[in-house]
Amino acid sequence: MKATKEIKSPTQVLVRVEIPAERVSQKIEELFRRASREIELPGFRRGRVPRAVLEARFGKDFLNEDAQTELIEEYLPQALQQLQLRPVSPPQTKPGEFDPQKDFAFEAEVEVLPEVTVRNYTDIEIEDVPMEPVQDSDVDAVVERLRLEHATLVPKAGERSSIVEAGDIVEVKISGEDQIREWQASPGELTGRLIGHRVGETVVLKTDDGQQLRVRIEGVKILEKPDGEELAKTLGHEDIMALRAKIRQELEESRARRRERTLKLKILDTIVAQTPIELPPRFIENLVAQELERWQQQGMPEPAAEDVKRLREAIEQRVRRELVLEAIKRREGLALSDADFEKLLAEEAQKREMKPIKFRALLEREGQLQSFRSDAEDERVLQFLYKNAKIHPKEQ
Structure with a gap:
């Protein structure tokens, strides 16, 4: 097999594959043997119909289309691996002329994610997002929820x-x-x-x-519902004031994390906005279609055109973010080593009061191991950007 590629754009690659005549002839022979086993003709036992009889009955080229399909299915993945291409949508193939005695060539239009170059991503200047202070009413709401949970x-x-x-x-x-x-x-x-x-x-x-x-x-x-003092003792606190203090602390920590997350995404979106990125159109359309199908399965009403537009924009922004994070991760060497990843698994397992090997097995069983690693690496990049950004107080 001979495979070559031609870069048409940052997201489009034209792959050309040539399969030797010997393999083409073998495929035709395989298909005739299969047809002989499956086709019943008067005067012949199943699996004993000669090729000449099949050709006379159905034509010499009646298996040519099947041969092209199977050859493409067999050799396209090999070509993509050889050329180190990772399609993000199903390749669109175009077969050339077919002759069972000659080489067979076909082309495939392949969509790939673009190689993104991010130049300026440190010292990003953004305006701060003030943290919303915790009010007594916020603490009251949590206390009431806890009273209801323990009723x-x-x-x-x-x-x-x-x-x-x-x-x-x-x-x-x-x-x-x-x-x-x-x-x-x-x-x-x-x-x-x-x-x-x-x-x-x-x-x-x-x-x-x-x-x-x-x-x-x-x-x-x-x-x-238990009163405040009873609730506090049930939850292991000395009195209701101690419980309220703990609730306030947790609310403040939660809002601080939310503020930091908002700032990190604000920094990332600033970098995305100044980075030219061409997105593969069929890939985006497939993601939109998958999300709309999920909505339908959940029984949601059919979305209006404006809703679909907003969905597409959100998906495009998500993909741009992922591409920028990946580019910075490579450039700064922020990927997790295997040792770091094992340490992270152990830490997370401890939080969940699980053994590391069981936590890993759980992630593997649910198909979440790689996404857990990717999320952790993305967070490393976001933390790097956050530490290297310039955050100015919000103007009054």
Whole structure:
């Protein structure tokens, strides 16, 4: 096999492949043997139909198209490997003239990611993004969420213990079922129609699609939330003030990380904007199509043209970011060594209270090992850019 390439553009490569006549003839012979096994003709046993009979019946060239297809499928991957090309979309092939006794040549238009050169990526100047201060109301919201998470279901007591009120947990039995279900009575929803009814009553609920559910109210419960002091001790803190202080600290750390992440992407986008990058069009269209298909599988409504446009722009920006990060990583030697990667796996496994070998096996099983490494390397590049940037206070 002879393979050559012609660079048409930063993202388009024309590959030419020539297969020797001997291999072409062998492929034709293989196909005739296969056809002889699969085709039944009167007077011949399966697998015993002579080639001459097949040619007389179907024509000498009836397997030529199959031969071209299989030769291309066999030799194109070899050519791409030999030429060190990594297509990002299915190559578009164009076969040449075919003669079973001659060399067979074909061409393939191959889309590749461009080689990006990033010149200026240190001392990038950007405006700071102030961190939003943590308010008492933010801490209150977390405390309330924690109280709800640690709430327990208890039978409703008091004069109205048998009456369903908004927010109550109602034990119901659907007609024809033995199972008791627990529904929260929520105004504006189907379960909200239970509000005002009593234990022992049967209520007919009409669903949006016109079906009727006959349900009997078996009991009423409420969520009993712990008070602040009880919650604090449950979570291992001395008192509610200590818990609130811990929550405030975690919120501040979270917002600091979010601010830093925003600044890193702002620096990266500044570099992307000043770096000329030509994107492979079919590759981008394939990514857009995949995302639209995912939306459809999730039952989302068909997007408007403006939504598709925004999606395409977001995907293009994501690809540009990845190309710039990869270029800087290579230039600065920021790729993880195998030893560094093993150390990172061990650290992450410790955080998850897992053994490193089990954590690696988990990533491999889920097909996430390489992406975990790539994400870590991207973060190294972003940290490098962040340390070497000039961040100015936001003008008042």
